[in-house]
Amino acid sequence: MSLIAVGTVAIDNLITPSGAKNDLLGGSAAHFSMSARHFTKVHLASVVGEDFPQKHMTFLKKQGVDTTSIIERDGKTFRWVGEFKKGDFNHAITHETELGVLENYAPQVAFEQRDIDNVFLGNCDPDVQHEFLKLMHNPKFVGLDSMNLWIDIKRPSLKKLMKEVNLFVVNDGEAQMLSEESNLIKAAKILRKMGPEFIVIKKGENGVLFYCDKFMFSFSAFPVEKVIDPTGAGDTFAGGLMGTLANAKKIDDKTVREAVVNATTLASFNVQGFGMSKTAPLTKTDINGRRKEYLKFITP
Secondary structure (H helix, E strand, O other): OOEEOOOEEEEEEEOOEEEEEEEEEHHHHHHHHHHOOOOOOOEEEEEOOOOOOOHHHHHHOEEEEEEEEEEEEEOOEEEEEEEEEEEOOOOEHHHHEEEEHHHHHOOOOOHHOOOEEEEEEEEOHHHHHHHHHHHHHOOOOOEEEHHHHHHOOOOHHHHHHHHOOEEEEEEEEHHHHHOOOOOHHHHHHHHHHHOOOOOEEEEEHEEEEEEEEEEEEEEOOOOOOOOOOOHHHHHHHHHHHHHHOOOOOOOOHHHHHHHHHHHHHHHHHHHHOOOOOOOOOHHHHHHHHHHHHHHHOOOO
């Protein structure tokens, strides 16, 4: 089975207590792919500008990511300059955002990719996500990610889109914002009524909550001693989650728990280095080793 995702492919300049890095490959779709590729074939749809470094595109291809539907347009690539302060890795300070070619992005999908069964709508404008979904031919499983910006300025579009997806992934603050409910279990139930069959609420260093009509569970995060850069951790989590589910014969309690374990494992690597420095070189042996550690941590 394979998976196609739409989202941003960006250039990031990052500042954290561990230092500063410029011109890193970033974006929701790119981080997503570094995780999902370990479980299934990944195709990306996005847009970059004429300034996008060829080395980044070559890097994605070498990692086995199909970049056929990443289009190049005249103009500048989406850029983000962000900072994380010591002791607060849950909230990024945005110093600068340059949308560039992303501002007028109309998604395109190669004809041969339109029959892919598994679709992930990575964090970007919900109107773009919806346009992308309309290009696909009757997908069997659709996942959706979003953020507080879209909940704030495009809530009607997001709620309309939620009726067409199977899985919704948000963090705790976004879940509370969209549901208008502070209790996360109640918030998950409200989000479920908005459409998605499966609700995943990320709680940062406090782990994750999963909810559906038949079962519910909560796992803690993998204990990381030192966080270097949390940028893309949520997208990395989503990649592990969707990658596992895309490869599953059926989606049940056992499969979902496995998917959340894989997602949490991959996200724990992400935060230990800048950009994709830790997720890009990962091997199956690396992942399985940490997965075993994590299972010992969460299993009584």
